[in-house]
Amino acid sequence: xxxxxxxxxxxxxxxxxxxxxxxxxxxxxxxxxxxxxxxxxxxxxxxxxxxxxxxxxxxxxxxxxxxxxxxxxxxxxxxxxxxxxxxxxxxxxxxxxxxxxxxxxxxxxxxxxxxxxxxxxxxxxxxxxxxxxxxxxxxxxxxxxxx
Numbered sequence: 001x002x003x004x005x006x007x008x009x010x011x012x013x014x015x016x017x018x019x020x021x022x023x024x025x026x027x028x029x030x031x032x033x034x035x036x037x038x039x040x041x042x043x044x045x046x047x048x049x050x051x052x053x054x055x056x057x058x059x060x061x062x063x064x065x066x067x068x069x070x071x072x073x074x075x076x077x078x079x080x081x082x083x084x085x086x087x088x089x090x091x092x093x094x095x096x097x098x099x100x101x102x103x104x105x106x107x108x109x110x111x112x113x114x115x116x117x118x119x120x121x122x123x124x125x126x127x128x129x130x131x132x133x134x135x136x137x138x139x140x141x142x143x144x145x146x147x
Contacts, residue, residue, distance in 0.1 A: 004107045007057035009047040025069050028090035032124050042071050042087050052076050060104050067095045068104045083114030
C-alpha cells in the first residue's frame with residue numbers, strides 16, 4: 001500500500017530530508033527534469049510564507065521507502081490561468097507501472113484548490129497517464145528567450 005504524506009511549511013520534511021527528496025526527484029525525473037537548484041527553488045516557492053506564492057509537496061512511500069514525489073505550486077491566478085501548476089511528479093523507476101503515479105496525482109487533486117495545469121513534453125510516457133486522469137491539451141506552449 002502506498003502512503004502519501006503532504007509536506008507543508010509547518011512540518012517540512014520529517015520522514016525524508018529535503019536533500020534526499022531533491023536527490024530523489026532529480027534522479028527519477030530523469031531526462032524530463034531540471035537541475036537540483038531549480039527543484040529547490042520550486043520547493044521554496046511551495047513552502048513560502050509569501051501570500052502570492054505557496055503550494056504543497058507530496059511524498060509517497062512504499063514499504064517505508066520513498067517511491068514517489070510531487071510538487072504543486074500556486075499560480076496566484078484564477079479563471080484564465082488555473083490556480084495550480086503541477087511542476088514535478090516522479091516515481092522510482094523500480095515502481096513504475098504499479099499505478100503509483102496515478103495515485104499521487106489524484107491525491108494532489110484532493111489537496112489543491114481549483115484547477116490544475118501542467119507542462120509535459122510530447123514524448124514523455126507520463127503524458128498518457130495525465131490524459132487518462134483527465135488532463136487535456138488546450139494550448140501549445142511557446143517561449144521566447146530574451147537573453
